[in-house]
Amino acid sequence: MSGGSWTRYAFVAFVAVLVAVPAVAPAFWVTLGNYIGLYSIVALGLVLLTGVAGQTSFGQAAFVGIGAYTTAWLTTSLGYTPWITLAIGLAVTAAVALALGAITLRMKGHYLPLATIAWGISLYFLFGNLDFLGGHTGLTSIPPLAIGSFELKAERALFLFVWAIALAALWATANLLDSRPGRAIRALRGGFEMAEAFGVDGARMKTVVFVYAALLACVSGWLYAHLQRFVNPTPFSINMGIEYLFMAVVGGAGSVWGAVVGATLITLLKQVLQDILPGLLGRSGNFEMIVFGVLLVVLLQRAREGVWPWIARLLPRSAPRPVPDAPPLKARHHAEHPGPLLEVRAARKAFGGLVAVNDLTFDIRAGEILGLIGPNGAGKSTTFALISGALPLTTGDVVFRGRSIGSRPPYEIARRGIGRTFQHVKLIPGMSVLDHVALGAYLRGTTGVARAALKLDRQEEARTRAEAARQIARCGLTAHTFESAGSLALGQQRIVEIARALACDPTLLLLDEPAAGLRYLEKQQLAALLRGLKAEGMTILLVEHDMDFVMGITDRLVVMDFGEKLAEGLPAEIQRNPRVREAYLGGVAE
């Protein structure tokens, strides 16, 4: 998707073919091309929703229906011009999608698809039973689109218009994916926890994507109504909703081009099967459905990512865009705060009858590296989760710079200036180191979906990328800037996480077992990095199991065992503490 000269040539060639089609192709192919364009627009929304954000909808056909019926009814009954009905249709769609999204998107993954099936069916029957929408026969004599006095009546004229919109949608979606909100959407894939740690409101972002996909479907429906010049409920049934999803999945829901490839393949395949199969089998029937179903099962078993990745592998790889220097992003006001930077006050977490953290109290002072240590199962990770907002407190409080952050959602805690890493590294496969670190700077930008889609965010984007590159350099990972973060060694992945946390310009850095699984040399490098950060004034909470690692770099230690504070003090004191030695070494028959 990103720059590179060959992609540009390929794109120009693609556009040239599109322009030539209405001039030279037979009418049958122009019609087919129109449908492929319409379907591509809907499938694009599904690429974003399903492929990127990981949410499945079988109800896109119903959104297409809303777009089509809105314009059909308003133009035929009230005489509105199609340009106004488009705006009204988009508004209606957005309202419906918002309402549905608010209900279903907060829930586990499988409720959304089920809900979309149900309301897709219900809307279909509604279209078919409302008298003012013409019942099952539908509405006829919808006026053609007109630009000035030029009527887009002929299919050939409309072809260019349909594809101009399809390409615009493609361009906007590609822009969106490569932007501040796009990185946040991509981060949703692995669940909310990671995205929210960098200030992304996961539920809100999911809703935005859902609405975006619905709006694309609505545009397609609007075009459909003015192409067909009549509407009835059939093309908005649940079967069509399923087919849209098939297109995205078959084409490859991970890439915007997958939408076009999928829409083309399914449309052509259906055409071919409808022509050939009855002849082969000697009777009429819905044979393309059988073949479709079987093909899709085979495809999902053999190539779950769809067709596009296969094609992409054959294409030359484009060189990554270099990161030019740019003025820094706005920095946080790291004002001095009297008293401890963070106070954990009698924090308690119970899971049913199991008390994982039992009224724990300790402080973190500004500018220090505090180690929170203890044997496995002592409650360190739970404590970490209570501070970072990943888990709500049962009782007690956490106070940061004098203000309570206890049980607040992680994205609000991130906004206050707390950055974190994860014990089990949370990186998105296929996303570059640069993009990961740029995601860390999410809170320092303001670009929304609309600006990103229209590519109006270039200045802020340049500054974000430059900032990410600076943090990558600060952590010594410049050589890996453009590599996929998932392909790095574990030690480097942990450093990527630290760079990502630094990009949000935190006052306090929370590190969850950063040395686990690292080799000796990697630990040395990590220790050097943390000492360097401290020298620059960073405050760090280090949750760690590895005593050896902790002793060398922390200012103070808090030792936990069985959910309680066992000891607190300077590393040397802790090392001599017999209770700590006992807890750590264990022993059976003393």
Next chain:
Amino acid sequence: MDLPIVALLAQDGITNGAIYALLALALVLVFAVTRVIWVPSGEFLAYGTLTLAGLQLGKASGIAGLLAGMAVVAGAMEAWRSIGDGEARRLPARLALWTGLPLAIAAALYFIAPLQPPFFVQILLALTAVTALGPLLYRIAFQPVAEASVLVLLIVAVAVHFALVGLGLWFFGAEGSRTPPFTSASFELGGVTVSGQSVLVVATSIALIFALALFFNRTLYGRALRATAVNRVGARLAGISPGFAGTLTFTLGALMCAFCGVLIGPITTVYYDSGFLISLKGFVGAIFGGLVTYPAAAAGSLLVGVLESFSSFWASAFKEVIVFTLIIPVLLWLSLTTQHHEEDE
């Protein structure tokens, strides 16, 4: 609206609701054990009715052919797996199970059907044939992707639904069928006529639900399925293979749906594509139970049946709209009462 009409509508609603409840239980079972949202359950129902209707006419070649075809595919997959694992010595046993048994059922169906056996035997044949499709379908379509996400499994399920609907049209034709009633008896109860058919449907559903409860609570295999639903890794470590659990679950699920098909046959005309809408009503019921609790799913299904029956009286054109819109407040309620901060994938 007077009392007899209310009673009639309620009776209709409860009868349909009992069938939706059975469907909902099958859906909850299949989802809990295999994480498959079993969209094609409706086709199993329709196949159940239509196979029985076909047997009435002495025809069963379509379904026999499908069984035979799937048996061959499943056998080929088993052969491929056995050779790949270097376990060729296990192949004969696996082939006997995956190819031999379904082929035997297909043959029985093919040869007995033209003899027009008694109604009871026809029911038994139809149930056996449609039930046998369940494990075969699991083996062919779902087991190779058993570890995939719920969403991938869902899309596979929808693809299977597509294929089965297409095959249904091919085998059974576009015309709908009804099967003869099990009983034409009816009796008065407090001034209201109750049909024996309704009583039979409700009683059979209740009996089946009790039988299932016994199976899940008393038998080792039933508990093994519950264990897989509760903790997949734990189940594997206890020696319960996911493939085994999935096969058993799909067998049970197919049996329940086929049973629904037999029960609904005398009440409604069933077409090759009727199953989807019927099973979705089971889904709405199942969603009441959050796809996990059986009693709530059964209660929800009864409600769906009654609601459907009354709305078909008041606003028959909007019957489906009302039933499927019901899912929205249910989901809203679920989303407000359950906490899901993190995706389960």
Next chain:
Amino acid sequence: MTTPLLEVESLSVSYGKVEAVHGVSIRAGEGRIVSVIGPNGAGKTTLLGAIMGLLPSRGTIRYLGEPLAGASVEERVGRGLVLVPEKRELFASMTVGDNLALGAFARRRDGEAATRRSLDEVYGRFPRLAERRDQLAGTLSGGERQMLALGRALMGRPKLLMLDEPSLGLAPLIVREIFSIIVGLRAAGVSILLIEQNARAALQVSDDGYVLETGELVLSGPSAELAADPKVAATYLGQGAGH
């Protein structure tokens, strides 16, 4: 030395492109307790996952003299290779009795009577489980859960019992109890492969030990010798060079 119960040779395990265990070779002899110790993230759990067949691996694993390649997790369980995982993985919404009954699932062909005998043995070894047989597993305390996990594993009549961090999150008194049970199991003829953070306890009860660090074996030998090794003390006491 006779053929060991379990022989792992140059085993490597990768998650995607990242290799977590590099060419590890270990042996577990009949009637012995073998411990593998090492810090967090050393690859200990990964090693067990590979032996159990939960994770794909390279290298050879021989059990009872036969290679295990191609055998599924369930088949391994059936052959007496049983794992008690770090997270216990109990059936939380089922009763203690159901959990134990399911432990014998792989042995269901031995018949009802054999299961009955195993159950009596387990209840004899863990009287607390007998008291709570109708209680849901999810309501048990941490120590009881570990006992149930052990009990469920024993219902499968293991030849080699693999324990992943049995002391994790348990109070010292309970840890002591669990370890004495482990020693008792050896006396009853069960061989054990023990994975522990609690290095001293593990080395105290085991016969042979291996030290795993960042996916590689760094030390091995009789447990008593390892316990006395200054390098082991350094790693686990935080008294390494440079301090």
